[in-house]
Amino acid sequence: MQVPLIRLQCGVNSYEWGKKGSDSAAARFAAATPSDDLSIQSDKPYAELWMGTHPSNPSKDVNTGRTLLDLCSENQLLLSQSVAAKYGAKLPFLFKVLSINKALSIQAHPNKKLAEQLHARDPKNYPDDNHKPEMAIAITPFEGLCGFRPLDEIAHFLETVKPLRTLVGEEEAAQFVQAAKQEGGDEAAKKKALQKAFGGLMSSSPEDVDRETANLVELAKTEGETFAAGGVSSTKGAVLAELVTRLHGQFGSDIGIFVLFFLNFVTLQPGEALFLVADDIHAYVSGDIVECMAASDNVVRAGLTPKFKDVSTLVDMLTYNYAPIDQQKMTPTDYPYATLNRAGYSSGSSVLLYDPPIDEFSVVRTLLRGDGAKATFEPLEGPSIIICTSGKGTIAVGPTKHEMKEGYVFFVGSTAELVLESTGGQDDEFITYKAFCEI
Numbered sequence: 001m002q003v004p005l006i007r008l009q010c011g012v013n014s015y016e017w018g019k020k021g022s023d024s025a026a027a028r029f030a031a032a033t034p035s036d037d038l039s040i041q042s043d044k045p046y047a048e049l050w051m052g053t054h055p056s057n058p059s060k061d062v063n064t065g066r067t068l069l070d071l072c073s074e075n076q077l078l079l080s081q082s083v084a085a086k087y088g089a090k091l092p093f094l095f096k097v098l099s100i101n102k103a104l105s106i107q108a109h110p111n112k113k114l115a116e117q118l119h120a121r122d123p124k125n126y127p128d129d130n131h132k133p134e135m136a137i138a139i140t141p142f143e144g145l146c147g148f149r150p151l152d153e154i155a156h157f158l159e160t161v162k163p164l165r166t167l168v169g170e171e172e173a174a175q176f177v178q179a180a181k182q183e184g185g186d187e188a189a190k191k192k193a194l195q196k197a198f199g200g201l202m203s204s205s206p207e208d209v210d211r212e213t214a215n216l217v218e219l220a221k222t223e224g225e226t227f228a229a230g231g232v233s234s235t236k237g238a239v240l241a242e243l244v245t246r247l248h249g250q251f252g253s254d255i256g257i258f259v260l261f262f263l264n265f266v267t268l269q270p271g272e273a274l275f276l277v278a279d280d281i282h283a284y285v286s287g288d289i290v291e292c293m294a295a296s297d298n299v300v301r302a303g304l305t306p307k308f309k310d311v312s313t314l315v316d317m318l319t320y321n322y323a324p325i326d327q328q329k330m331t332p333t334d335y336p337y338a339t340l341n342r343a344g345y346s347s348g349s350s351v352l353l354y355d356p357p358i359d360e361f362s363v364v365r366t367l368l369r370g371d372g373a374k375a376t377f378e379p380l381e382g383p384s385i386i387i388c389t390s391g392k393g394t395i396a397v398g399p400t401k402h403e404m405k406e407g408y409v410f411f412v413g414s415t416a417e418l419v420l421e422s423t424g425g426q427d428d429e430f431i432t433y434k435a436f437c438e439i
């Protein structure tokens with residue numbers, strides 16, 4: 001059987017936070033594959049390119065217009081017997097490119113059990129019954145809020161940022177600071193104190209949020225470097241002051257601005273990655289990323305968004321894990337099942353594996369530098385989706401070969417031996433990201 005290499009036409013979602021027009025990588029990548037239902041409008045935000053079989057925006061075979069979901073339903077061998085047996089006749093992952101101009105919502109994604117309950121209770125706002133652990137890999141420099149800060153950092157802000165302390169509540173803040181400062185101590189009690197302080201913040205009245213936002217922005221503008229008593233080692237006062245004024249400029253008075261003091265502020269350079277388990281609180285702030293997740297679109301939101309917010313569900317569902325951000329970042333490793341040719345080795349090409357601790361997906365980033373650099377991948381017992389984010393080259397499966405340029409997306413069926421080759425000349429970097437599932 002000829003293992004298929006299917007060129008995909010992928011849809012792009014226009015959420016308010018997306019970059020506008022051709023500034024958006026998601027828009028540029030979608031437009032790289034001609035289709036009559038996409039013409040990029042310069043003043044329209046383009047947030048997410050979706051690559052996969054999720055019914056909310058299924059990718060299509062460029063030649064036939066048929067959805068990948070239909071093709072996989074008709075021929076489960078595309079997925080491999082083992083993957084289809086475990087996940088059904090669809091991709092276990094959803095692969096995306098996000099192009100972020102404004103902050104995304106303060107959010108978390110439900111674990112499997114909660115997703116089933118939310119979907120049954122409110123299918124409009126929770127469109128499927130799946131969990132949504134996710135990984136982000138920076139294409140350009142990225143900023144995000146991910147996971148709760150170490151408790152001593154939150155304690156510092158509760159003691160030095162009066163508008164924050166006022167919204168959390170004097171008693172809750174004092175109890176939290178006392179629990180945070182206890183050496184060793186009971187982990188469960190610390191998480192309870194964190195949940196109480198965070199819940200106190202998130203239950204603030206709109207009037208209080210309006211009043212304290214104005215006070216907070218005033219302090220950020222006047223104190224600059226010394227804002228929040230100079231901040232903490234991971235996030236200096238000047239950085240926080242700039243973030244407060246930036247988010248206020250984007251959203252006006254919003255409880256999400258105060259969440260800055262509870263969450264780690266992370267910056268990723270291109271190629272760096274982070275992984276978020278289900279129920280981990282986060283909000284991406286800026287940059288272009290490749291994102292891969294279990295196949296779900298369930299988002300529980302609580303701030304920095306015009307969309308449906310479900311604050312009590314978010315406060316109840318969180319893990320209240322807290323840790324320095326380095327524990328959330330992921331370090332890629334050399335991918336052992338691909339071989340570079342001599343041109344590839346000598347030009348410093350690389351094939352890196354991002355392998356999160358879940359079954360639904362992993363991602364391989366291939367960078368081929370200079371003419372003739374080539375990477376040969378051993379066959380996989382499972383499906384892949386691959387996108388080119390820069391440069392140009394070719395992709396081949398057996399005798400079938402296609403050119404690849406920025407924005408081109410292909411589905412690669414199970415058990416295919418894949419070959420990528422750069423054709424862009426000495427200074428070109430042919431970069432692709434391949435999401436795959438193999439059991």
Ligand SMILES: NNC(=O)[C@@H](O)[C@H](O)[C@H](O)COP(=O)(O)O
Nearest residue numbers: 015104105107284291299305307
């Ligand atoms: N962390 N990233 C994600 O979860 C994306 O896959 C989601 O689609 C976005 O969170 C959606 O963000 P809004 O709900 O529009 O604020």
Ligand SMILES: [Zn+2]
Nearest residue numbers: 107109134282
């Ligand atoms: Zn998310």
